[in-house]
Amino acid sequence: MSRRSRPSRASRGANAEAVRRDSTAKFRDAEQKLRQATLLRPQFSEAWNNLAVAALQLATTNLAATASRNALKDVTYAEPEIARANLGWALFQKKDMQAAWKELHEGRGARARLLRRPLSPGKVYVERAEYDRAADELDGILGGGSARSRRRSCWRAWSASEGSRRARRGSPSSAA
Secondary structure, eight states: OOOOOOOOHHHHHHHHHHHHHHHHHHHHHHHHHHHHHHHHOTTOHHHHHHHHHHHHHTTOHHHHHHHHHHHHTOTTOSOHHHHHHHHHHHHHHTTOHHHHHHHHHHTOSTTGGGSSOTTHHHHHHHHTTOHHHHHHHHHHHHTOOOHHHHHHHHHHHHHHHHHHHHHHHTOOOTTO
16 A cells, blocks of 8 residues: 655645635636626615625625625624624724724624634734633633633634734734
8 A cells, every 4th residue: 555645845735726716716807707796786685795705705804894884784684693704804804903803792693603704803912912701702602611721712813813813914923
């Protein structure tokens, strides 16, 4: 039985870059089509919400916030908590922490827990350097635990926040 060799670090990096370019192209294509859909039917909340998702992936936060707000205008929209979460993340990326916390906190419905970022309000507290409140928030999400586990959860959230901040600035992380 032959062993498969692992690809080199350079080829893995090249593959990751190719995947990133491909996904960016797909999100740009989706953004164009969703803009068309919202022009044809301005009350199409699902299209507005999906446009917000594409805009968040493309880091166009103003468009993401506007699209999320347009999705929330429809009082019959079936998934307002997801649109609120998208709005919260757009505001978080724009560094409007107070408004981001409000939207993320209000958007924590049963469906919002299915989102990839379930620690949303805790992360905003970390960004605002309110570590005790972040620990309490994370404790509520994680379901209790000792003070030590809460501190560890808070530390992980802060570390993740620092890592993403360094990545946005293009500086190497301390773990490298």
